[in-house]
Amino acid sequence: MTSMVRSSAVTLALGYVALGLVALVLFAAPLWYAWQGTIREGRAEILQADAQRLSDVYRREGIEGLRNFIDARIRMQIAGDRILLLTDASGHPLAGNLDAWPSVPTAPGDYRVQFDLRDKGGMQAVLVHVASLGKFNLLVGRDNRLFAPLEKRFWYGLTGAIAVLFIAGLLIGVITRRALMSRVDSIRQTVSAIIHGDLKHRLPTHLSDDELNTLSRTINGMLDQIEQLVHGVRNVSNSIAHDLRTPLAELRSRLEELALIRPPPEQTFGEIDGAVADVDQVIRIFDALLRLAEIDAGLRRSGFVAVDAADLAATAVEFYAPAAELKGIALTFRAEGPTAAAGDPVLLAQALSNLIDNALKFTPNDGRIDVSVQSRSGGSVDISVADNGPGIDDAEKAKVVERFYRGDASRGTPGVGLGLSLAQAVAKLHGSTLELSDLNPGLRVLLTIPADSAPPAQPASDVPAPSSPALPGIAATSP
Amino acid sequence: MKILLVEDNERVSQFVIKGLQEAGHTTDHAANGRDGMFLGASEPYDVIVMDRMLPGDIDGLAIIEVLRKAGKRTPILILSALSDVDDRIRGLRSGGDDYLTKPFAFGELLARLDALHRRAHGVNHELPLAVGDLHMDPMTRKVSRGDRQITLQPREFKLLEYLMRHADQVVTRTMLLENVWDYHFDPQTNVVDVHISKLRQKIDAEFERPLLRTVRNAGYMVTAG
Numbered sequence: 156m157t158s159m160v161r162s163s164a165v166t167l168a169l170g171y172v173a174l175g176l177v178a179l180v181l182f183a184a185p186l187w188y189a190w191q192g193t194i195r196e197g198r199a200e201i202l203q204a205d206a207q208r209l210s211d212v213y214r215r216e217g218i219e220g221l222r223n224f225i226d227a228r229i230r231m232q233i234a235g236d237r238i239l240l241l242t243d244a245s246g247h248p249l250a251g252n253l254d255a256w257p258s259v260p261t262a263p264g265d266y267r268v269q270f271d272l273r274d275k276g277g278m279q280a281v282l283v284h285v286a287s288l289g290k291f292n293l294l295v296g297r298d299n300r301l302f303a304p305l306e307k308r309f310w311y312g313l314t315g316a317i318a319v320l321f322i323a324g325l326l327i328g329v330i331t332r333r334a335l336m337s338r339v340d341s342i343r344q345t346v347s348a349i350i351h352g353d354l355k356h357r358l359p360t361h362l363s364d365d366e367l368n369t370l371s372r373t374i375n376g377m378l379d380q381i382e383q384l385v386h387g388v389r390n391v392s393n394s395i396a397h398d399l400r401t402p403l404a405e406l407r408s409r410l411e412e413l414a415l416i417r418p419p420p421e422q423t424f425g426e427i428d429g430a431v432a433d434v435d436q437v438i439r440i441f442d443a444l445l446r447l448a449e450i451d452a453g454l455r456r457s458g459f460v461a462v463d464a465a466d467l468a469a470t471a472v473e474f475y476a477p478a479a480e481l482k483g484i485a486l487t488f489r490a491e492g493p494t495a496a497a498g499d500p501v502l503l504a505q506a507l508s509n510l511i512d513n514a515l516k517f518t519p520n521d522g523r524i525d526v527s528v529q530s531r532s533g534g535s536v537d538i539s540v541a542d543n544g545p546g547i548d549d550a551e552k553a554k555v556v557e558r559f560y561r562g563d564a565s566r567g568t569p570g571v572g573l574g575l576s577l578a579q580a581v582a583k584l585h586g587s588t589l590e591l592s593d594l595n596p597g598l599r600v601l602l603t604i605p606a607d608s609a610p611p612a613q614p615a616s617d618v619p620a621p622s623s624p625a626l627p628g629i630a631a632t633s634p
Numbered sequence: 635m636k637i638l639l640v641e642d643n644e645r646v647s648q649f650v651i652k653g654l655q656e657a658g659h660t661t662d663h664a665a666n667g668r669d670g671m672f673l674g675a676s677e678p679y680d681v682i683v684m685d686r687m688l689p690g691d692i693d694g695l696a697i698i699e700v701l702r703k704a705g706k707r708t709p710i711l712i713l714s715a716l717s718d719v720d721d722r723i724r725g726l727r728s729g730g731d732d733y734l735t736k737p738f739a740f741g742e743l744l745a746r747l748d749a750l751h752r753r754a755h756g757v758n759h760e761l762p763l764a765v766g767d768l769h770m771d772p773m774t775r776k777v778s779r780g781d782r783q784i785t786l787q788p789r790e791f792k793l794l795e796y797l798m799r800h801a802d803q804v805v806t807r808t809m810l811l812e813n814v815w816d817y818h819f820d821p822q823t824n825v826v827d828v829h830i831s832k833l834r835q836k837i838d839a840e841f842e843r844p845l846l847r848t849v850r851n852a853g854y855m856v857t858a859g
Contacts, residue, residue, distance in 0.1 A: 470815060481828060505821075
C-alpha cells in the first residue's frame with residue numbers, strides 16, 4: 156500500500172481529486188449563496204405582502220374583523236405552512252395558530268426563528284415578518300419545509316458529485332498507475348538486462364508519440380550508439396591484438412636477432428632502418444586509432460566551418476592524380492550545383508583521401524575512378540567516389556567500415572584497415588553514413604555532408620600561402 | 635643555430651641534443667619549466683623547442699605565453715604527446731610557431747627547426763628565387779632552368795616554390811603535405827613521392843646536375859651544392 160501511495164501516478168490522481176473538490180466547492184458555494192439569497196428575499200416579499208393585506212383588513216374592519224379573517228384563514232388552510240399570530244400589546248394571543256409570541260422582537264421587521272410547530276414534527280426554521288398594527292402585534296410566517304427537499308437534493312447532489320469525483324479519480328489513478336507501471340516495468344527489465352551485459356535489448360516502442368514512447372526511442376538511440384561503441388571497442392581490442400602485435404613482434408625479433416647475431420655494420424644499419432619502419436607502422440596505427448577516437452567522441456564538431464566540397468574533392472583528386480596515372484587509371488572529377496557545405500575541412504579531406512586511396516588500391520590497372528560532387532535537393536552535398544574495380548559483396552559491405560577489417564581482396568595491400576572506418580566515422584560526425592552501392596562492376600561510395608546552413612563565420616578557403624608567417628597550415632580549421 | 639630545448643624526458647633530450655650537435659647547432663637544455671622560462675627570457679636563441687607537458691606547475695604553453703607577452707619573438711616549436719587537431723590549434727594560439735607530435739623522427743624535427751629559423755629571418759614573397767640555374771618568379775609565376783622555360787601545373791608550382799624557399803634544407807613529406815596541400819593527416823601512401831618524381835621529370839630530367847634530391851629517411855632537398 157505504501158508503494159501505492161508513493162507511486163507518482165496515484166499521487167497525481169489524488170492531487171487531481173483534491174483539485175476537483177476545491178473546484179466543485181468553489182462552484183457550489185456561490186450557487187448556494189445566490190440560491191439562498193433569492194429564496195429568502197422572495198419569501199420576505201410574500202410575507203410583507205401578506206402582512207400588508209392583513210393590515211388592510213384591520214384598517215377596514217377593525218381588530219374584530221381581522222380576528223375573524225385570521226380565524227377563517229386558519230380554518231381554510233390545508234397545507235398548514237402558514238404561521239399567523241395576532242396579539243395585543245401585552246402579548247396575549249388574540250388569533251392565530253401560535254400559542255405564544257415566539258422568541259423574536261415585537262419591533263417590525265424580518266426574523267428567522269426556530270419553531271416547534273404542532274403536528275409538523277420537530278423544530279423548523281421559519282422566516283417571520285412582524286408588523287405593528289396600532290397597539291396590536293401581527294406575526295406572519297411561513298414554514299420552510301416546502302424548500303427542504305430542494306435543499307436536501309442540493310446537498311445530496313453535491314455529496315454524490317464529490318463521491319463520484321473521488322472514486323473516479325482514484326480509479327483513474329490506479330489504472331494509469333497500472334498502465335504506467337507495466338511500461339515502466341518493461342523498461343526497467345530491459346535496462347537491467349542491459350546492465351547485465353546484453354546490449355541487444357531495446358525498449359518497447361509504439362507508434363504513438365507520447366512522452367514515454369519518445370523517451371524510449373531516445374534511449375534506444377542512445378543504446379544503439381553505446382552498442383556500436385562497445386562493439387567498436389571490442390573489435391578494436393581484438394584487432395589491436397593482431398594489427399599492433401604484428402609489427403611489434405617483427406620489431407622485437409629484428410632487434411633480438413641483431414643482438415644475437417651481431418651482423419656486420421652494413422647489415423645492422425639496414426636492420427635498424429627496418430626497425431624504425433616497424434615503429435613507424437605502429438605509430439601510424441596508433442595515430443589512426445587516436446584520430447578515430449577523437450572523431451567518435453564527437454569533439455571535432457566544434458571544428459565545423461563553411462567548406463566547399465568541390466574544392467576539397469578537387470584537391471584530393473589532384474593529389475592522387477599522379478598515383479592514378481602511374482597505374483594507368485583514369486581519375487576524373489566533376490562538380491555540379493552549389494557545393495558549399497558545413498563541415499570539418501581537415502577530416503573531410505582525410506576521408507576523401509582515404510576513399511580515393513581505397514579505390515586506387517582495388518581498381519585494376521587501366522580502370523577508372525570517378526569522383527563527383529553534387530548538391531542534393533535537400534540542400535546537402537553528395538560526394539561520390541565510384542570505381543570499376545571488383546566491388547564489395549553485400550555480405551562484406553557492413554564489415555568493410557569496421558575497424559581493422561580487411562577483406563580477402565586487401566590481403567597483401569598496404570594499409571592498416573582503418574581507411575573506410577575513418578571515412579565512416581567522419582560521415583557520422585557530419586550526420587550521415589557512408590553508403591556503399593554496387594555498380595556492377597565496381598563500387599560507389601557516397602559521403603553526404605550537410606549544406607552550409609549557418610552563415611560562414613570565416614571563409615574556409617582562406618588558406619595561407621606556404622611559409623607565410625601565419626599559423627602553419629591550420630587556418631582552415633580555426634573557427 | 636643556437637637552440638633552447640625545454641624537455642623533461644632525459645632520453646628524448648639526449649637524443650635531440652646529440653642530433654642537433656651533429657647537425658652543427660649548439661643547444662641549451664632546460665629540464666623544467668622554470669629554467670626554461672628563465673633561459674628563454676634571458677638568452678638570445680634562434681629557435682626554442684618546447685615540450686608541452688612539463689613537471690611542476692608551469693606548462694609549456696604558459697611559458698610560451700609569458701615569453702610572447704615579454705616581447706620575445708623567438709620562433710618556438712611545440713613538442714607534444716597530444717595529437718588532437720584542437721590541441722594543435724591551442725598550441726599554436728598560445729604563440730607557438732609549429733607543432734610536432736611525439737613520437738617524432740629526428741629528421742622531421744631538424745627540418746622544421748630549419749624552416750622556422752629561416753622564416754624568422756623574413757621572407758619576401760615577391761622576390762625571384764634561384765637555386766643554381768633554376769629560376770622562379772613568384773610574381774609572374776614563370777619558371778626556367780638555364781635558358782629553357784618550364785611549364786608547371788599550379789600545384790607543382792606551389793611544391794617547387796616551397797622547396798626553393800627552403801633550398802639547401804631538408805623538407806619532409808609531412809611538411810610538404812601540410813604546406814602544399816594543406817593536408818594535416820597521413821595519407822599512408824607514397825603519393826608525395828610520386829608528385830616529387832613528376833616534378834623531377836620537369837626540372838631535372840634533361841639536365842646534367844639534378845637539383846631535387848631525396849634525403850634518405852628524411853625527405854627532399856633542392857640544392858645546387
